[in-house]
Amino acid sequence: MDRERAKNISTIIIVVFLLSIIPFTLLLNRETVAELNFPIEAKVIAVPSLNIRKTPDLSQNAIGSIPTGQEILLLEQTEGQAINGDTNWYRIDFKNQDGYVSAQYVEFAPWDIDLPPTANDQDFENYLEEQGFPYSYRAGLHKLHEKYPNWIFKPIKLNVDFDSAVNGQYKPDSSINFVPATSEDALKSTSSADFNKETNEWIQKEYGWVAASKEIIAHQLDPRNFLDEQHIFQFESLSYNPDVQNWQGIRNQLAGTFMDSDEYANIFYNAAVTSAVSPYHLIARVIQEVSPNGSGSSSGTYPGVEGYYNFYNIAAYGADPIYEGLKFARDGYPKYPAVNERILIPWNTPERSIKGGAIFLGNDYINNLQNTLYFQKFDLRHGPDYWHQYMANVFAPQSESRTIYNAYAREGSLTEPKEFLIPIFTSIPDLPIPYPTGGSGTPNNWLRSISIDGALLPGFQSSTYSYQLEVDAPNSEITIDAIPYNPYAGVTGRGSYFLKEGKNPILITVTATNGEIRNYEIIINYHGETMAEVPRVESTVYQIQQDGNIYGLDPAQNLNLVENALSNITTTDQYSLSIVDLSDQEVTQGSIATGYKLLQKQNDNVVGKYTFVVLGDVNCDGDVDILDVDSIYRYITGYLNLNDVQLLAANVLQDSEVDILDADQIYRSVFGYIKVSQYLEPLSE
Template sequence: MHFKNNHNEMNKNIKTVIAVFLIISIIPLVFFLSRDTQAEMVFPVEAIINVYPSLNIRPEPNRNSTPIGSIQDGEEVLLLENVLGEEIDGDTTWYRIDYNNLDGYVSAQYVTIQGWSPELPSVADDQEFEQYLNEEGFPSSYRQALRELHKKYPNWKFTALKINTSFDSMLNNQYRPEGSINYIPSSYPDSFKSTASKDFNKETNTWVEYEPGWVAASKEAISYYMDPRNSLDESQIFMFESLSYNPEIHTSEGAAKLLAGTFMDSDYYLNAYMQAAEISQVSPYHLISRTKVEVGAQGSDATSGVVPGLEGYYNFYSIGAFGSSTNPLINGLYYARDGESNNPARRELLRLPWTSQEKAIIGGSIFIGEDYINNYQNTPYLQKFDLLHNLNYLHQYMTAIISPSTDATNMYNAYKNQGNLGEAKEFLIPVFSSIPEMNSPYPGEISGTPNNWLRSIYIDDALLPGFQTSIYQYEFDLNVPNNTITLNANSYNPYATIDGVGTYTLQLGRNAIKLTVTATNGTQRFYEIIINYQGQMEHEVEKVQSDVYQIQPNGYIYGLDEKSGLDLAENAKQNIKTVDGTSLSIVSADGQEKPTGKLATGDLLYQKKDDEIVGTYTFILLGDINGDGFVDILDVDTLMRYLSNYIQLNDVNLSAANVLQDAEVDIFDVDLMMRYICGYIDIDQNLNANLNQ
């Protein structure tokens, strides 16, 4: 019995030792497994820069080191590793990057990583919050982000703002090719920009700037910025914050922090904004942020009061500052002086004219409150995307689609800096009657323009008869002894590629040649030339001849001398001889018959036999680059834009631009044209006659 008790005790001790051993062994194993099962980023990894307008690249992970380069907002970059660096907004993570052969560092605060995200644990364990999401009617695609925000900021309230139309319908209302109401900085990637015919000039391969530095946004860009789900993070959600004044949240201390470092860093401006908030019931944080967006942290002419003719007038919120053909800033100052002249009561309400900074700040805040904050547009998002005025959806405070994002960042930083980020706040988040299941994608993955139009097509150095950019198929008969042709083409986009040009040996009968023009964004356009080759004619047609015009082997005709009347179509037909029963006709560059009148660069002379074209020639008026029949300042402007690489010229236009008839088109041709326009010299239309001018 005694032995048995000892044995049991021994067994108990052994079990205890084994248990302790197992616990000691398992603890590091569990720790090891937990670390290995966490999602880890595998470098290198692609990312996108997300700070406007650009981010500095630094040699060390801190802002004290001198930048070695910069990256534009929306640019892609390769992350090589993460390191500890200077703390920015509570985050000490920096990334070492590789960008255009630069090896440096950027803060993680301004980087969006592509193709990687850690597995987020579900936070749907707050049943009360889940019930609230159900009651509000938030779609499932909103909920994970809202759960994360609720977990971190339980005092925040998320209100579903019901929009009685679908997301796709609203997107179609916002994207208007006939006249854009959404602008994007011209420095953004091409995929953010509209290529509607009114917004993009295919001939110059450039976008129309409706305001300096701003172009129409693409439908993809509008979709991305308008999709509320793309902004449900702790910073961007502030574009949905209610902008009504709350004195418990919007304090003078917080406003002072927003004003710090700006041209408004003084008690005068602080008092003006706080007074404006009390009168208009608009958040002073929003008013200050709006000023910084509209006129910049250091102000502009709109806040200087010294614009000639408009001295002593101020506009802090760019109210009335619209116009593409006129100066928006000046229009805003006109509003500060003359606004609401037909409505004396409203003019008095808005404290117009704005003859002091204080009046502009307070009066403008009343305008914002009356017209927007208290008129169904009490969030930065709704001030940009007018979702509730369903007559035309045009009641928007700004045209820049990035403005709500900028406002959100400013608000987030203001709350964070004053330490009340986690206090009670309400966010009015649009919920459409229907919305695609997946978030609208970031449009930055597509680069380059879609410009794949041809400017001209040449066969054996002669312009294809009847060519027009928007006509994609041509067919004609060819009766010549030589069955070899050379096909060339020029595109409006100098960076587009053209497949199909070259030398062809024609077979008897139908020959179809396809030209494929590929734009820099990869989109393609196809042109087809069908040549019905019938072999050698009964006898070869002789080329036209002239004693007064100079007809070159490539078919270009020079010598359109105005003084002797050789620049007139009727005289050209009399002085150019044809044989073998062929006839001559002259047509303009766009294919219109031109029996009489002034000849211009690009006009064509057709040699015909039995109504079939057997020869094509092109008139060249030296100096007439734009083909209107005159040599004037418009031609100089065209040539200067060509020399500055803003536009391209086809071979015919370049021949007209080479006024000196030397080896190349250059500034010396501009000089000769200017002297001609000023009446100092004449331009001799004969070849090689201007070299000594």
């Protein structure tokens, strides 16, 4: 039977046995999607499948699933539970099954902005060239122009390159960009100010919010990721334009919210006229800040600040942002009564809050070089500090733009003239910045400690990765231990080392649960005697390898017993032998497990150390049983790390890798079909 066929058969045997005890994790690839007119076909990008929900949220069990790559029909777009900050869901039809899926897991091939630009409208292409739009912007703009020829796109040329803007927005010591704490790990910052390696947790900057990763900031900062018909509205001019925004559009946008009334429509209309700010933007901002159902900021009943309203959550920050925002609604700027009068402080009615907040937004943001949702989030026009940003949520422009799009769509005015102010950097990468993806788990790959023979490595700090050490001790053998902050992180490089004269480089590698790797290097300059001066132990029964590993612990001959090992392994008269267990405690009887050590001593000093390897005893308990099969399978599937000695014990086929065939051999030996040989020779059937 050839190896591949054997592997397939063995896989079936082992998987059937272990499916009930091995956990599986589905890693979903998420991308930002663009929307089109409905109904329309789309493709599933979730891996390996996408769940269909009865309602647009995760509160109920899935009613079905769709495999990755499958085409589906989108019937309509709706708002639902936020997934990675995106509340966009679609009602779908798949094989006559009606349900909802998150927009995070579908894509539209016709809106792939990586396609080369088309020249179907040469005049428009000439316009883009004259305006200075980079080549990589033009594909998306061409598609928008083809569908909405009355839309006007104007470049806002910035005095900063894209990479510098990203670096300025990513502030590890004082983050100005947040993502929901429930976001996948790839979206969260891992700087020491944002992630606590000792507790293995992200630090919440505000309740439910953590600092955003540099990668998601770059993605959200790249305008090319949002040149589709919904997300383009984060670049729409937020100035009030009565030819575009009207009372009926306001009324339509308020439908289904806690402000669904003519009274609120009149308030927003008057606020727009007074502040010169788009009423559609004002409504979208309120919905973004207090939700369609309202919150304590808009209720007038929040404890301690009853009777005050802050519909836009202005100055709402800190441990209790609603309370702080309502304090501002009550007191404003106590030292500047003229300012308070201008922005209608106190905000003791919904109307004063909406109108006064609109004036505040107009004066401080929209009429101050931040006249788009994008620029209110990313302050790229006030110099290098980027401090004047209205919101911290990196997904806010994306979310609010959909709200504005929906308002236009409901009133049927999408085809009317609109002006979009699109940022242009002095330089930008050739391709749009992708949505960050990565394995689940934390990035914690720091070590808590490194010890040599039980003593902490001198000068050790978790953020220092290189050490040099002088050793003059007569003992040429040392034991290195390394403890990670995250107990689930993988660590290699721990164990015993026999030092040679001169420099001995030792590398300790820590692999975080999300796959990120960190290396610590120790260079030990040894001045004492070397292992070569100590005679090796010998045996006519056991196989003692040059690398110090001992094989041949055959239980059928009781060669796996401590007392037999001590009587069948010899050394010269000036040395003594003893066996220690995995805790370095001396044992004088019982079974030997993988990882037990044979110590060669001279005057109580260890001058030689050998390691026992029991083939098949992967979990180091001295028995070869089904738990060892489980250990190999979990190692193969990435759920368990094995150290070097365990890998030797697992490799019962004695080839170049530990795989499902080794698990199969142990499985068959447990049930008496074969015998696993303890010697370095082919298995006997």
